[in-house]
Amino acid sequence: MQLNGARILLTGAGGGLGQALAQALAEAGASLLLVGRDQKKLATLAVNLAGGGQEVSTLAVDLKQPADVARLVEEAGRFQTDVLINNAGINAFGLFEQQDWARVADVLETNLAAPMRLTHALLSLLQSRERAAIVNIGSTFGSLPFPGFAAYSAAKAGMKGFSQALRRELWQERADGRIEVIYVAPRAIDTPLNTPAVNALNADLGSKSDSPEAAARQIVAALAAGRGETYLGFPERLFAWLNGVAPALIDRALKPKLAIVKRHARPAI
């Protein structure tokens, strides 16, 4: 998709990856509707992005609140959105049995139900555009579910399934080059999403992470190329593939890691 002149609604714009995505998309010539909960963060970002000649708007909404989503849908119509990037998300690290149900529900709502609801509400607008795209930000854990991240892995696996089903549902529009459904699964990224416990776990496991800028560059490249699925990082993408074809092998490989996960896991609040 041609990004120069594209009109992109970006959720989670005030977060670590969101800010880097906004920067990269603005540099590519896109106009942006920046969405997050924290208006102050969005306004600062908008000021930093100003000067390129494109429109930069902001809207503070809680994507879990239907009334906020209705406001966002109205604004998205006015903005003439042709790309939706479902990037907002939260994490919850901890052993499932020790996690508070409210937190589990929050992860499922924020990371899966809310982006599905927003996509549903915006689909007819996107289909009315000459060219459009939906970009869903998943995670390596969506294809390589990990102990200590049961709710998060489940939600991201859901995002992957949702993206695939919707892409297959919209195949005619896709064949006409009118609408793309793109799923990108980053590995760990250095952002506030990861608590000190998660960072310590990643260090102990030897898991590599990307800078938000590096991840954003690859996501923008996937959107520009209209690539249906992109998995960031090696060997993460190999293990994710292996988990699909031989999950018992991954069960065995992860078994010795459980003690490390348990050492870092704390009862979730």
Ligand SMILES: NC(=O)c1ccc[n+]([C@@H]2O[C@H](COP(=O)([O-])OP(=O)(O)OC[C@H]3O[C@@H](n4cnc5c(N)ncnc54)[C@H](OP(=O)(O)O)[C@@H]3O)[C@@H](O)[C@H]2O)c1
């Ligand atoms: N960081 C990683 O290691 C990693 C790895 C793989 C995938 N990802 C995915 O990348 C995406 C971006 O994460 P990040 O690392 O940039 O995290 P982040 O820095 O914590 O940013 C998350 C963003 O989501 C927004 N958000 C959360 N709940 C919301 C709600 N109910 N309504 C509206 N906005 C909400 C936050 O808004 P406020 O700013 O208003 O709080 C924030 O801007 C997520 O989907 C995440 O799962 C991250």
